[in-house]
Amino acid sequence: MxxxxxxxxxxxxxxxxxxxxxxxxxxxxxxxxxxxxxxxxxxxxxxxxxxxxxxxxxxxxxxxxxxxxxxxxxxTVHETRFYRDRQALQLLEDHCLARLLPEEEGAEPAPVRLDLWSAGCATGEEAFSLAIAVDHFMRRHGLKGYCSVMATDISRASLAHAREGVYHRNRLKNLPLEILREYFTPWDLDHYRLIKRIRERVCFTRLNLINLDAARIGMMDVIFCQNVLIYFRRERREEIVNRFVEHLRPGGLLILGAGEVVHWRHPDLVPVASDEVIAFRRETEDNLAP
Ligand SMILES: C[S@@+](CC[C@H](N)C(=O)[O-])C[C@H]1O[C@@H](n2cnc3c(N)ncnc32)[C@H](O)[C@@H]1O
The missing domain is CATH 1.10.155 (Chemotaxis Receptor Methyltransferase Cher; domain 1)
Structure with a gap:
């Protein structure tokens, strides 16, 4: 030794x-x-x-x-999995994607335009899970349009891995078989690759979450940050989630991991009721008090 x-x-x-x-x-x-x-x-x-x-x-x-x-x-810790937090993906479906469906049965749905951000994406599993969840929902309901996922991390090595979109079969065990068949193709004996349609929707970029001031980030419909801020001190975590709110469109969702922030509240956000997931919605103009 x-x-x-x-x-x-x-x-x-x-x-x-x-x-x-x-x-x-x-x-x-x-x-x-x-x-x-x-x-x-x-x-x-x-x-x-x-x-x-x-x-x-x-x-x-x-x-x-x-x-x-x-x-x-x-x-830094890069542990991650596909569909790591199924309840959070379900919440995304119930509280964001379901709103894309027309209110009247049989009506033509409006074209979709969704921007999501996976902050602290490690080797890409979380970002691809989000892209798959949205794509799967849109196809199931015949929705047309576009979804993009911005996936950021501080680790260049993790991002390089993520951009390949190639994963060992052992890392796909968590995925429903239906999803595996629809969204992955065999790459070699032990590896599978995400299909091109999904790879093209996810853009991997290096970003240090403590330098959000200097970053050029657009407005998002969903910001997903799990198992990242738990390594930061409390004030730092709160500074970062406050910055996330600045990038959230009215009506957008902020979905956090269980330990990311404790007792944190923001005047522009309302908690989304869920037993399992920490999530907030940004108030729309209509909901704000006069
Ligand atoms: C445990 S992984 C979480 C991956 C994924 N979010 C999940 O829950 O499966 C934490 C990731 O946060 C990234 N990270 C740590 N500090 C960071 C920082 N200051 N800015 C951006 N990413 C950071 C690490 O590089 C690592 O890939």
């Missing part, structure tokens, strides 16, 4: 502050060993023996920026 060099308290604090301010993640003292294992693993790969030298390397111009990308990928 390889030796992990010790890190004193002052150095650890420095790393904690740097990670919090650059990518938002908080590393409590219990996670110090995770930090040390991740850092020393990477340092060994590049022949660096002292944390201080590695820190200097990270701050060294373009080379440092590339190294930083690699480190961020090691320090």
């Amino acid at each position: 390889q030796q992990v060099p010790p890190m004193d308290d002052a150095q650890f604090q420095h790393w904690q502050q740097m990670l919090e301010s650059r990518i938002g993640i908080t590393l409590p003292a219990e996670r110090k060993s995770f930090l040390l294992t991740s850092l020393s693993g990477r340092m060994r790969e590049i022949g660096c023996t002292r944390y201080q030298d590695y820190l200097e390397l990270l701050n060294n111009g373009r080379h440092g920026a590339v190294e930083w990308e690699i480190l961020v990928d090691r320090l």
